[in-house]
Structures are given as structure tokens and as C-alpha cells.
Amino acid sequence: MALAHNLGFPRIGADRELKKALEAHWHGELDEAGLRAVGRELRATHWQLQQEAGIELLPVGDFAWYDQVLTHSLMFGVIPQRFRPQHGAPSLDTLFSMARGTAADRCCGGAHAQEMTKWFDSNYHYLVPEFSVDQQFQLSWPQLFEEVDEALALGHQIKPVIIGPLTYLWLGKVKGAGAEAFDKLELLERLLPVYGEILQRLAEQGVQWLQIDEPILALDLPQAWKSAFERAYNLLQWSPLKKLLTTYFAGLEDNLGLAAGLPVDGLHIDLVRAPEQYPQILDRLPAYKVLSLGVVDGRNIWRSDLDQLLPLLQDAQQRLGERLWLAPSCSLLHCPVDLAREPQLDTELRSWLAFAVQKCAEVALLATALKQPQDADVQTALAASRAARLSRRLSPRIHKPQVQARLAAISARDTQRQSPFAQRIVQQRALLQLPPLPTTSIGSFPQTAAIRQARQAFKQGKLSAAEYAEAMQGQIRHAVQVQERLGLDVLVHGEAERNDMVEYFAEQLDGYAFTRFGWVQSYGSRCVKPAIIYGDISRPKAMTLEWITFAQSCTDKIIKGMLTGPVTMLMWSFARDDISREQQAQQLALAIRDEVLELEAAGIKIIQIDEAAFREGMPLRHAQQSAYLAWASAAFRLCASGVGDATQIHTHMCYSEFNAVLDSIAAMDADVITIETSRSDMQLLKAFEAFDYPNDIGPGVYDIHSPRVPDSAEMLKLLRKAVQLIPAERLWVNPDCGLKTRGWPETEAALLNMVAAAKQLRAELA
Numbered sequence: 102m103a104l105a106h107n108l109g110f111p112r113i114g115a116d117r118e119l120k121k122a123l124e125a126h127w128h129g130e131l132d133e134a135g136l137r138a139v140g141r142e143l144r145a146t147h148w149q150l151q152q153e154a155g156i157e158l159l160p161v162g163d164f165a166w167y168d169q170v171l172t173h174s175l176m177f178g179v180i181p182q183r184f185r186p187q188h189g190a191p192s193l194d195t196l197f198s199m200a201r202g203t204a205a206d207r208c209c210g211g212a213h214a215q216e217m218t219k220w221f222d223s224n225y226h227y228l229v230p231e232f233s234v235d236q237q238f239q240l241s242w243p244q245l246f247e248e249v250d251e252a253l254a255l256g257h258q259i260k261p262v263i264i265g266p267l268t269y270l271w272l273g274k275v276k277g278a279g280a281e282a283f284d285k286l287e288l289l290e291r292l293l294p295v296y297g298e299i300l301q302r303l304a305e306q307g308v309q310w311l312q313i314d315e316p317i318l319a320l321d322l323p324q325a326w327k328s329a330f331e332r333a334y335n336l337l338q339w340s341p342l343k344k345l346l347t348t349y350f351a352g353l354e355d356n357l358g359l360a361a362g363l364p365v366d367g368l369h370i371d372l373v374r375a376p377e378q379y380p381q382i383l384d385r386l387p388a389y390k391v392l393s394l395g396v397v398d399g400r401n402i403w404r405s406d407l408d409q410l411l412p413l414l415q416d417a418q419q420r421l422g423e424r425l426w427l428a429p430s431c432s433l434l435h436c437p438v439d440l441a442r443e444p445q446l447d448t449e450l451r452s453w454l455a456f457a458v459q460k461c462a463e464v465a466l467l468a469t470a471l472k473q474p475q476d477a478d479v480q481t482a483l484a485a486s487r488a489a490r491l492s493r494r495l496s497p498r499i500h501k502p503q504v505q506a507r508l509a510a511i512s513a514r515d516t517q518r519q520s521p522f523a524q525r526i527v528q529q530r531a532l533l534q535l536p537p538l539p540t541t542s543i544g545s546f547p548q549t550a551a552i553r554q555a556r557q558a559f560k561q562g563k564l565s566a567a568e569y570a571e572a573m574q575g576q577i578r579h580a581v582q583v584q585e586r587l588g589l590d591v592l593v594h595g596e597a598e599r600n601d602m603v604e605y606f607a608e609q610l611d612g613y614a615f616t617r618f619g620w621v622q623s624y625g626s627r628c629v630k631p632a633i634i635y636g637d638i639s640r641p642k643a644m645t646l647e648w649i650t651f652a653q654s655c656t657d658k659i660i661k662g663m664l665t666g667p668v669t670m671l672m673w674s675f676a677r678d679d680i681s682r683e684q685q686a687q688q689l690a691l692a693i694r695d696e697v698l699e700l701e702a703a704g705i706k707i708i709q710i711d712e713a714a715f716r717e718g719m720p721l722r723h724a725q726q727s728a729y730l731a732w733a734s735a736a737f738r739l740c741a742s743g744v745g746d747a748t749q750i751h752t753h754m755c756y757s758e759f760n761a762v763l764d765s766i767a768a769m770d771a772d773v774i775t776i777e778t779s780r781s782d783m784q785l786l787k788a789f790e791a792f793d794y795p796n797d798i799g800p801g802v803y804d805i806h807s808p809r810v811p812d813s814a815e816m817l818k819l820l821r822k823a824v825q826l827i828p829a830e831r832l833w834v835n836p837d838c839g840l841k842t843r844g845w846p847e848t849e850a851a852l853l854n855m856v857a858a859a860k861q862l863r864a865e866l867a
Contacts, residue, residue: 155465
């Protein structure tokens, strides 16, 4: 009968135990033995949680100290020369250096961290593998095998998880001499023997099933990569291990026949993102293969519609028998751990939700329902699911007529600036009177212990609203004074009052709900707590006006108003699944538009509307991308286009691959875009040169996710590259991203070097 399994579980811990241990280790407060002990305890806890929820085959290898792609790079010996240990095997210190860079006193002037980008269309980040033309691979990191031993010693039935060879190569970049003329697919033959060693060692440990993740099968692949799949898996089929090939985030489409025909023992497909795959795969799947159906949403927090799923699964059970497996659509890495930790949530709303533990239970319940449909517990659970769905559909808090009426009144005029950029920029330069290569930061400054303590005290009622406002004003005043002293040209207020760039705004909008422990890993120790969009969205009152105008009163220099854009608000929240993403983005855009107009009316001359998630929201398949890009860019214009020509609109994007969407970024019609480029050594700007991006641009000149402080010469080198590709009169100078995760000493040192680099280049150009 149907087997319940899981593809991956959140690794950060219900109380962010891994985050706290990592940061304690980096600060020298926890030794490596202590850190490893935290990891062992978390893994044991998570396996137990899944087993108690009813999962029969547990994933092993989904744990990572920073991210799973980086773990694989160490496992394969893909360690850039600047990080390679002089003696012995790589260590955790090697891993963290690759992720965070090294300081000057540790490594010959310091080494910059590896490039980081988004994991497909999610807000999870991974470290991009760095290959060389002469890359050799060797099995050099035992973490997977150690964790298999741990799980087996605890008596669990397990399924190790690895990233497949084609996906791993696809995610990486070739760097160094000869890189531009080299096809990284040529590395496959060198990599496959290491996969063979992995399979052999796992078999020797007593493993029976192996999960091999190949999510690139949901992409539009070149023919050479399709052919490589057949070659690779034909070479790996000798292993005695049974292999489950796992795909997710989109449908297989033209790769369906390829995936079904590969010499593996099972195939997992995502029926949440692509339910149309189900009847198609049945016609192509060989009679000996397991079919794993991803029927519970691994990317969102809404309870599954069990009544809707059961008829499909009953049909699958009849056709497949014991070859039917059930699972979430993808790894539950993208979900919070446990809804049971949220008793403060409204009872009705809570009945609509399911976190990772509850999603495991849903998978197990569906498997039980196929085996024992009349079981009393099954019937009770189905009745509860039915009641929750009815409650959600009929709840008056969901649909708001005034929001719907405003949406219906949107016209094309609402999404267009008054004049083209070429006319606007003349007015803006005359008003702003900025020097060439103006310097600024992205928005946030360090969230110090004092800021966090004041926020916590305010939430606990230990500080009054007036006392909290006074404390935050003191922090804002300090941030402004630091920026003036460092010599930046356009200042920010530092966002001391903001807990998160999405949550802060969501808390002030109707239609959002919030958790206490709904943390999700973004990268490394960085966690976010996505808000939940449950109903129509509106803005009852101003959200930032008081703080921005206070900051402007502290200085004669220009203060940027700082907002989060509608697409990022949507993508970094748990969105509704009962209406389209486009409708939700429009609702958010109208709320933000109101804030933009109030800031302009208060005399704020520059308003930055961050769209960090613009690229990640794009569907993986080319055929579906144009529709998304059209409504996403229109949503940005809707929130930004009510202002006059002299008001300068900025936006910010980071840590994504933008080359394919530059025309849509241009269609957003922001006056200035700031964008991450330092980790890629300004390679991204070559795409802007080829596209001839029409508006101003601020390429990031240093990586804020690394604690190292680059000197001004390093930043000047990047700026010189930038000025060769983009006209100097259209260039701004800024970090890659916000600085909330950094400390003040490193922040001030880096910004001082950045200002010095800008002044040096101004002198050279003059």
C-alpha cells in the first residue's frame, strides 16, 4: 500500500537553535564540539518529529551547516583555491570561510565569499559552486555518511538525500582562466566517479533507497543537458541502491518522457505546482517503478484539501498498488516547523494552517486513508479538514468590498509616470544637486542589541509607545550622524524601528496575520518569519511617514524614504491560495501607493521601493514567464507612478540571476536601480551593457553578507569595471544590500572605504 515519506525537513530548529549555535560559534562563544552537538540533537529531534507524525521513510542529508549546495561542494572537493586548507582535509572552518569570506588577518589580505543566489524560485539562498577548467573531484567531506550512521543507530528507516550530478553542475559557474570558452557540462565525466563512490559507501552502510534531487528537470533544458541525463544515469545504474529521482517546483512537461525513462527505481513529481502531470506520467512510467506523488504543498502553510486529494490518490492506488508513494511536493525546508507552537493565533485562522510537522501528518493521514478508509481517526481528520475549508471560504474577514472596488477602478494611467525618464532625470538632477557617482546605502543599518531589547520591552509592555519612539529616534539620529560623518551623499534613516522589511509593513496592513515561531531559513543563520496573507489587503494609516520625516529633520542632506515593494511583500509572505498572485500584488501595490504619495507630500525627494524578490517570483518555465513579468512590473509601476517627475523613485534587487529579465526590470521604470554585483565581480553588469539599460544604476561594490571589510582599492577596482560598462553619469555607488546583520565597526569601516573609492574615481574621471 501507499508509503508515506518526506523529501526534507526544516533544519534551523523550532527555536532557531542552529542559528543561535552558528552565531555563537562564529563569535568564539561555542567551540566546534559544542556546535556539532547542537547539530546532532537537532537531527535526532527532527527525525523523531517526522516519525511521530507518521512518516515511514525519513530523509537524511537534508541537514546543512550553511546550505545544502555548499555541503555538496565540500563533499565533491569543489573548494576554490583561496579557501583550500594548506594541510589536511577541509573542516567546518573551510565551509564557513567559503560562505562568509575570510578577514585580512586570516588569509593573505582576506578572501571574498563565494557568490550567493536564490534556489530556483524560492527565497532560500545557496552558495554557487565555483569550478575551474581543470576541476578535479574527490570525495572529501564525510557529513552524509556520518548522519546516515546516526539515523541508523537511532533505529530509523531512512532515505539519504543528495543533489543529482546534473543539477549540481547546472547550479555552478566556471571561473578563472579559460572559463568563458569552457562548457561546464564537460565536467560531468569527472564528477560521476565520485557519485559512484557515494552510492557504494551508502550501500555498504546498509542503505536501500537513495533520493537524488534533479529539480532542473522542471526547467527548459538544452538538448545537450537532456542527453547528459541519459548518459549519467546509465553509468550510475550499476549500484545496488534503489534510486528515487526527485523533481519539484514545476512540471516536467517536455522532460516527462526523459525522466520516466531514466534507469532509476522511482520518480517523484510535484502535483501542487503541476497537477496536470498525473495522468500523463501514468502513461509513460515503466511498470517496475515507484511513483511518488507530491500532494501536500511544501512551499506554503495552508491546510490541504483532503477531500479533493483522496479521489486522485484512490485512482493512483488502484493503478499502482505498492508502487505508490506519498510525500510533500518538495522539501519542507520552506515551511515553519510546528503549528502547535502558535496557540496565540486566532482559533479560526489556526484551523486553516499546517506547518512542517502537520504536513508530515497530512501525508501520513492520506496514506492511512488509502489503506483503512473507514478508520475512525481518518474520518475525524477528514471532517476537520472539511470544516476548516468551509470556515475559510465563508469567513467575512477574507473578502472586503472596498478593496475589490478599488481594484476594479485601476486604469492604465495609474501605472505610468507623467513623463519619460529622460525628461524626469533632468528635473531630478536639478533638484537634488548630487555629485557624480553619488554614494548611498541600501536602507538598513545594524540592528544592535539595544534596538532589539527596546523592541522586546515595548512588545512586553515594559516601554510605553512614547518611550519606544524616543529610543528609536535616538537610533535614527545616530545613524544619520554616522552617515554625515562618513560623507555619504544620500542618507537613510537606518530602519531601527523595523523587525523585518516585510513583517514591519505587514503588521500595519489589514489582511495579514503573524506567527511567533514561524521561522524559515533564508541562508546560513539568517532566518525570516513570513507573515500570512489571509484576506484582502488595505492600509489603514501611514506606515513610515513619522520615522522618515523625523530623520529628514535631523539633517540638511537628502533622506530616502524606504518601502518594500508589492512583489517582494507577496513573495516573502505566505500568500493566499484562493486568489491569484496578481490580484494580491495589486492590492499590495495600492496600499504602498498611498504611502508613496504621503511621503512625497511631506517633502521626501527620493523614495526607494525595494523589489528584492522580483526575479524569484518568476515561473521556471519560459512559456509562463512573460505573463508573470507583465503583472509584476505593472504592480511596481502602480505603487510608484503617482508621484511627480521631480520625485526620484529607486528600487533594489539582490542575489538573483537577472540577465533574462532585464527588459522587464526596465519596464518597472524606476529612476535608479541598486543591485547586487560584488560577489560576481561585476559580471552581471555585462548583461546591462548588452541590454543598454536606460535608467540610473547602482551596482553593489561590496558584499554585506560577509564580515570582512574590503579596502577602498578593492571597491575602486569594481567601480572601474562598472564605469567601462555603464556611463558614469548614470552610476551610483552603494553596498550590495542592507546592513542590518552587520556590526557598527565593520559597517563604518566599509562605508568609509566605499566613499573614498567613489571620491577617487570622481577625481580620475574629472
